[in-house]
Amino acid sequence: MDNTKRVNMVLDYIEQRLCDEVDEEAVSKIACCSFQQFLRVFSYIAGISMQDYIRRRKLTAAAMELRQNRENIINIAVRYGYDTHSGFSRAFKMHHNATPTEVIEGIKEPQLFERLFFLSPSSGENKAYRIEKGNLKTxxxxxxxxxxxxxxxxxxxxxxxxxxxxxxxxxxxxxxxxxxxxxxxxxxxxxxxxxxxxxxxxxxxxxxxxxxxxxxxxxxxxxxxxxxxxxxxxxxxxxxxxxxxxxxxxxxxxxxxxxxxxxxxxxxxxxxxxxxxxxxxxxxxxxxxxxxxxxxxxxxxxxxxxxxxxxx
The missing domain is CATH 3.20.80.10 (Regulatory factor, effector binding domain)
Known part of the structure; x- marks a missing residue:
C-alpha cells in the first residue's frame, strides 16, 4: 500500500473523530510508520501541517453545525476543543472572516475547508490528483x-x-x-x-x-x-x-x-x-x-x- 492510500486512511480516521484529540498511536498503526514520520509525509503531500488541517476541519464542522442547528455557541466551542467562548470566537473569525453570530444569522457565509482526498499517481501516466471542493486538480x-x-x-x-x-x-x-x-x-x-x-x-x-x-x-x-x-x-x-x-x-x-x-x-x-x-x-x-x-x-x-x- 502506498503513502497516498495510507494518508487517506488517516484522513478517514480524523474525520470520524473531529471532536476528539488525535491518538498518535492509532495514527501510527494506520500509517505503518512513526507518528513523527507521518507528520512529515502529510505536510509534503497536503501542503499544510496535519495540525493546521485538523484545526481547519474542526472550524468548518463547527460552522456547519452553527448554521444548521443554531446551537448555543459555547456548546459547539467545547465540542471542538475550545475552553472559552472568546477563544473559539477569535479562532472562528480568523478562519471564516465572520463571527459565529454572523454565521448563525446568515449575515455572512463561512469559508469552508473541505476534507481532502488524494488519488495515487499512476506509474503509467505520471499524474497526481487532489480533489478539493469537488474539483479535480492535476x-x-x-x-x-x-x-x-x-x-x-x-x-x-x-x-x-x-x-x-x-x-x-x-x-x-x-x-x-x-x-x-x-x-x-x-x-x-x-x-x-x-x-x-x-x-x-x-x-x-x-x-x-x-x-x-x-x-x-x-x-x-x-x-x-x-x-x-x-x-x-x-x-x-x-x-x-x-x-x-x-x-x-x-x-x-x-x-x-x-x-x-x-x-x-x-x-x-x-x-x-x-x-x-x-x-x-x-x-x-x-x-x-x-x-x-x-x-x-x-x-x-x-x-x-x-x-x-x-x-x-
Whole structure:
C-alpha cells in the first residue's frame, strides 16, 4: 500500500473523530510508520501541517453545525476543543472572516475547508490528483532524470515559515522589489560564480520540522566557491545524486503536487529519496517557466530537484 492510500486512511480516521484529540498511536498503526514520520509525509503531500488541517476541519464542522442547528455557541466551542467562548470566537473569525453570530444569522457565509482526498499517481501516466471542493486538480510529470549534482550554493533571502504559507509569496515580492535580484545578477558577472545549470531563480525548502515549519530560501544557484554578499543568506546543495524532474500544469497545481509526483517517480525508477539529507529545490527556469508566463501562458513547467540515494 502506498503513502497516498495510507494518508487517506488517516484522513478517514480524523474525520470520524473531529471532536476528539488525535491518538498518535492509532495514527501510527494506520500509517505503518512513526507518528513523527507521518507528520512529515502529510505536510509534503497536503501542503499544510496535519495540525493546521485538523484545526481547519474542526472550524468548518463547527460552522456547519452553527448554521444548521443554531446551537448555543459555547456548546459547539467545547465540542471542538475550545475552553472559552472568546477563544473559539477569535479562532472562528480568523478562519471564516465572520463571527459565529454572523454565521448563525446568515449575515455572512463561512469559508469552508473541505476534507481532502488524494488519488495515487499512476506509474503509467505520471499524474497526481487532489480533489478539493469537488474539483479535480492535476499536474503531470513530463520528465525525470537521475544525475550527479553539485556541489552548488544557493544565495538569496531566507525566511522561517510553513509550507504553502502566504509568507512565501510575500517574500518573493520583496525579493524582486528591494533590489535583491539585481545584487545577485551582479554576482553572475564573475564567470567563476556560474554553473552549467539553466538560467532561472530558485526556491529551496530545507530544515523541515514536525509541526510543518521550514526554512525557505529564494535566490540563484551559484558555484560552491561563490562568496555570499553581506546581508544575504545561503544554502549548500551538496555533491550527490539527485532526481531532476519537470512538472507541468497550472501554477497552483505544480506547487502542491510536485513533491508527490517526483517521489513516486523516484520509487518507480528503483531509487530511494535521501530523507536524511532532504531538501527540495524548485527552479523557475527562463525557458520553461518564465518565458511562457511572459507570453500569457497559464501552463508552465517547474524544474524540481531532490536528493536520492544511488541504486545499490
Amino acid at each position: 499536474a503531470k510529470l513530463i520528465n525525470i532524470e537521475f544525475k550527479s549534482f553539485g556541489p552548488y550554493k544557493v544565495i538569496g533571502r531566507a525566511i522561517d515559515t510553513k509550507l504553502m504559507s502566504n509568507d512565501i509569496a510575500m517574500t518573493w515580492g520583496k525579493f524582486f522589489a528591494d533590489g535583491s535580484i539585481q545584487s545577485l545578477i551582479e554576482l553572475c558577472k564573475n564567470k567563476e560564480n556560474l554553473t552549467d545549470l539553466p538560467d532561472g531563480v530558485a526556491g529551496v525548502m530545507y530544515d523541515f520540522k514536525e509541526d510543518g515549519s521550514i526554512r525557505y530560501l529564494i535566490g540563484i544557484i551559484f558555484s560552491a566557491a561563490a562568496e555570499v554578499p553581506d546581508g544575504f543568506d545561503s544554502f549548500e546543495l551538496p555533491a550527490g545524486i539527485i532526481a531532476e524532474s519537470q512538472i507541468t500544469g497550472e501554477e497552483y497545481e505544480i506547487y502542491s503536487q510536485g513533491h508527490e509526483l517526483t517521489v513516486s517517480a523516484v520509487k518507480n525508477n528503483g531509487y530511494t529519496v535521501d530523507w536524511k539529507n532532504f531538501y527540495q529545490c524548485e527552479v523557475y527556469t527562463d525557458e520553461r517557466f518564465s518565458n511562457p508566463k511572459k507570453d500569457g501562458e497559464t501552463i508552465v513547467t517547474l524544474d524540481y530537484y531532490i536528493p536520492v540515494l544511488d541504486k545499490a
